[in-house]
Amino acid sequence: MxxxxxxxxxxxxxxxxxxxxxxxxxxxxxxxxxxxxxxxxxxxxxxxxxGMTNLHSHAFQRALAGMTEMAGESKDSFWTWRELMYRYALHITPEQIQAIAAQLYSECLRHGYTSVCEFHYLHRDINGRFYARPAEMAERVIAAASQTGMGISMLPVLYSYADFGEQALRYDQRRFSTGVDEIMQLIDALEAARNDQVEIGVAPHSLRAASMAQIREVQAALPAGRPIHIHIAEQQKEVDACIAFSGRRPVELLLDSGLVDQRWCLVHATHLNKAEVQGVAASGAVAGICTTTEGNLGDGFFDLPDYIAAGGRFGVGSDSHVSQSPVEELRWLEYGQRLRLQGRNIASVAGQRKVGDFLWHAALQGGAQASGRKLGQxxxxxxxxxxxxxxxxxxxxxxxxxxxxxxxxxxxxxxxxxxxxxxxxxxxxxxxxxxxxxxxxxxxxxxxxxxxx
Structure with a gap:
């Protein structure tokens, strides 16, 4: 047909x-x-x-969903969840990541996502060595997308440091380790996979895990027009650490670099001040909002009304995959604002008062832009x-x-x-x-x- x-x-x-x-x-x-x-x-x-673009996915975390909902002896947070996620990530084989990704993508397709931006950082084997084919884990995820029919923007992750100040990676982060040369070699190895259904971009993991010098070097080496994604300002602890290191907030530091433009997707961007909200909107970048994961991890609320008023672009992603539904992401994006502001019908503009219509069309446009593919219309x-x-x-x-x-x-x-x-x-x-x-x-x-x- x-x-x-x-x-x-x-x-x-x-x-x-x-x-x-x-x-x-x-x-x-x-x-x-x-x-x-x-x-x-x-x-x-x-x-x-x-169909909707899922602009932020860690496919392997689908298998972890529901397994971390048990209180510890001390206060639980994103950081305690991360410890559990690291331990789990150490065991996944190439065959298993393909099986997990295929299950995830089939679920996402059934709920209305037709493309995904895969923020992929499981590069090495369980001993911290590259596979015989260094891009094998990414290739397996792309194979899962092909198996299910999902369009994909594969984003190999640059992950060099454990924290601000270029601190050495921890032993339990050994599977993630990449430098600039290594990440560009992975991107080159994946070039043959590019087609009508597959794009290849890059993702500096965060300002904690990649230096500004590295990010600048990777962006200069990346072919023109490719998508660039980064985790940014997800947790208040991250903001405080960035200020202690640089004297500036994470989004402020990134925007001051002059690198951010329409190729970029700033994932989470939960903790922004008013100037940062205006700056992200003015840059033309997309804010990648992952409401169900942000709620699950206790991240906080994105400042949606001020961002919309500034003309900011946004899309949604399922991130850790506690949900695979764009409807749930959009619903709770709106409901979170209603709870925060104690009001109703927040996501709207003068030309579109229907909240569902505004959210769907805005997320279509933002997700398509973040994918680097011609989607969403x-x-x-x-x-x-x-x-x-x-x-x-x-x-x-x-x-x-x-x-x-x-x-x-x-x-x-x-x-x-x-x-x-x-x-x-x-x-x-x-x-x-x-x-x-x-x-x-x-x-x-x-x-x-x-x-x-």
Whole structure:
């Protein structure tokens, strides 16, 4: 099939009735035919909209979800969670990371993500040595994306130091270790994987784990137009440590470098002052907000209203994968602001008062920009990444198209995604991934082995 008829399609200008979408063999939309008439035997879908980009993922952490929700003897925090995550990460094999990533990506696809930005830092083997193929772990994750049909922006992570001031990595961080030359060699090794479904960028892990000199060198060496992601200002402890080291806050320090532009995604950016909010918005970078992980780890609240008012761009990611649903990320992005500000309907602007519509379209645009790929619109030249919602579900039965996004995001917990197409190829049908039995079997075997350790 190379076309799809939608009674209602969510186009860049909003919902449009009677649209036929055409795509070519490469999975690119080549015609968006408005005011069309359905053929006598043509399959018709009711609600069709672009798939979402998951702009921040650590795929291996999917297998850790639910395993850290037990209080310790002292106060728990992001930092105590990190200790548990490190211990877990030391055991994962290349075969296991592929099985975990495939399970994750199949779940993300079923819930409406059609592409992912994979912030990948498990490079070395369990002894801290590179594999015979140094990029094997990244290659395995890309293979999982191919297996499931997920589009991917692979972001090999530069991870050189344990903390500010170029402190040596700890022994339990040995699998992450890379310098500038090594990360560029990994990127070069992955160049052959680039295609219509795969982009290769880079991710300096954080200002704790990479120096400004390294970041500058990597950005200069990276091919033009590639995405650059970084963790920034996720925890107050990180902000305090950066001030103690440099006299400046993390986002302030990064913005003062003059490096940040539209290629960048600043992941979390939870703890910003007013000047930093304005600076990130003015830079053209994307703020990568991961609400369910930030809530799970107790990070704090992103300053969404001031950022929106400044014209800032944002997208959402599932990060540690305590959730695989863009609806949940967007819902709790809004609900977090309502709790923080004790108000309602926060995420809106003068031209778009419907909160669900504003959140969905803003996250589509921000996620697409962060991916470095042509995504997020049902428009000519963009990928044919499409969701078909279940118009027979009680929440959508008889629904006007202009009310669909608000209802989908803010009413109930059922998954309303019925079918999913990536690059014009169907990967989810009637709510099930087409490769789901084989993927689940491999994941089950992987988890039995890991839990037996």
């Amino acid at each position: 190379s076309s799809l008829f939608a009674r209602h399609a969510c186009l860049p200008q909003g919902w449009v009735s009677n649209v036929r979408l055409h795509w070519n063999a490469r999975g690119e939309l080549i015609q968006v035919e408005q005011h069309a008439q359905p053929g006598a035997h043509e399959k018709q879908e009711t609600f069709v909209l672009p 049902l428009a000519v030249g963009y990928r044919a990444d499409m969701l078909v919602l279940d118009d027979q579900h009680p929440n959508l039965a008889g629904m006007r198209s202009e009310d669909v996004l608000n209802t989908w995001i803010f009413a109930g917990n059922d998954n309303l995604v019925r079918d999913v197409y990536v690059g014009g190829s169907q990967v989810v049908q009637d709510g099930k991934h087409l490769q789901q039995p084989a993927i689940q079997a491999a994941y089950g075997a992987c988890m039995r082995a890991l839990r037996a350790l």
